[in-house]
Amino acid sequence: MNPAGALATLNNGVPISWYLTLSAVLFAIGVAGFLFRRNIITVFMCIELMLNAVNLSFVAFAHQHREVSGHIFTFFVMVVAAAEAAVGLAIILTVFKNRSTLNIDDVDTLKN
Amino acid sequence: MELFFFSLFALISVVCAINVVLQKHPISSALSLIGVMGSLAVMYLALGAEFIAMAQIIVYAGAIMVLFIFVIMLLNAGAESSRGRSWIVQVLGFPLMVALLGVLCYFSMQWFPDSGFVKFGDFQGGGAQQVGYALFTDYLLPFEVTSVLILIAIIGAIVLARKEMD
Numbered sequence: 001m002n003p004a005g006a007l008a009t010l011n012n013g014v015p016i017s018w019y020l021t022l023s024a025v026l027f028a029i030g031v032a033g034f035l036f037r038r039n040i041i042t043v044f045m046c047i048e049l050m051l052n053a054v055n056l057s058f059v060a061f062a063h064q065h066r067e068v069s070g071h072i073f074t075f076f077v078m079v080v081a082a083a084e085a086a087v088g089l090a091i092i093l094t095v096f097k098n099r100s101t102l103n104i105d106d107v108d109t110l111k112n
Numbered sequence: 113m114e115l116f117f118f119s120l121f122a123l124i125s126v127v128c129a130i131n132v133v134l135q136k137h138p139i140s141s142a143l144s145l146i147g148v149m150g151s152l153a154v155m156y157l158a159l160g161a162e163f164i165a166m167a168q169i170i171v172y173a174g175a176i177m178v179l180f181i182f183v184i185m186l187l188n189a190g191a192e193s194s195r196g197r198s199w200i201v202q203v204l205g206f207p208l209m210v211a212l213l214g215v216l217c218y219f220s221m222q223w224f225p226d227s228g229f230v231k232f233g234d235f236q237g238g239g240a241q242q243v244g245y246a247l248f249t250d251y252l253l254p255f256e257v258t259s260v261l262i263l264i265a266i267i268g269a270i271v272l273a274r275k276e277m278d
Binding site: 009012013014015016017018021023024025026028029030031032033035036037039042046048049052055056059060062064066067068069071072074075076078079080081083084085086087090091092093094095102 | 113184189
């Protein structure tokens with residue numbers, strides 16, 4: 001497609017695939033943070049970032065199919081994320097109470 | 113117009129997401145994550161998901177992030193101490209991340225090359241009425257199961273936090 005044609009089609013709006021690409025970028029950044037960071041709270045926030053990226057693609061597909069089911073899935077993901085945050089942060093509190101550390105390298109009792 | 117707003121908020125969300133990963137202090141990461149969630153709420157609005165956009169602001173940016181910041185303040189978490197990583201991470205980490213991103217982008221472009229355009233106001237079915245109708249007719253059983261899940265989560269959080277107090 002030549003650049004003028006591409007500009008003309010962009011008048012129709014934003015392609016769905018751009019939203020999916022944004023979702024992929026956010027997901028990859030979340031994976032990077034999950035693997036590279038050592039603070040347990042930051043790792044937890046990177047999981048939330050990945051969940052948000054997946055939500056964006058759900059809503060984009062809901063728009064593509066003119067279907068409200070994708071919104072319902074996003075709603076359920078939000079509910080599960082809220083429950084997960086409550087339990088996970090309680091676990092982090094308990095770990096900090098017992099170990100007084102937030103570094104995930106220091107919490108390795110299950111290793112070996 | 114859609115293109116301008118998409119580019120603006122996509123840029124904000126990607127910059128904030130990179131900031132989440134790069135910041136040393138958890139509070140800075142949490143505030144950047146609120147930026148990501150706010151700009152994603154704008155994206156949902158552009159995609160016609162008004163109810164989900166408001167739920168995103170209220171539940172994610174309002175409730176979950178407040179919980180995070182509460183715990184960070186409670187634990188008085190300082191900046192993370194960086195220590196030496198293994199050479200395999202230093203050498204392969206960034207290329208592997210770029211490869212993952214490349215694969216994801218390739219498949220999203222390959223499978224959905226011209227699957228339509230997003231124009232604001234094209235899709236009107238995302239209001240509270242339509243979402244509520246679908247939730248209480250087609251998805252009634254998952255909705256009820258979700259309430260059980262939340263009950264379990266509450267009980268688990270209380271048990272763990274009470275052990276903390278003793």
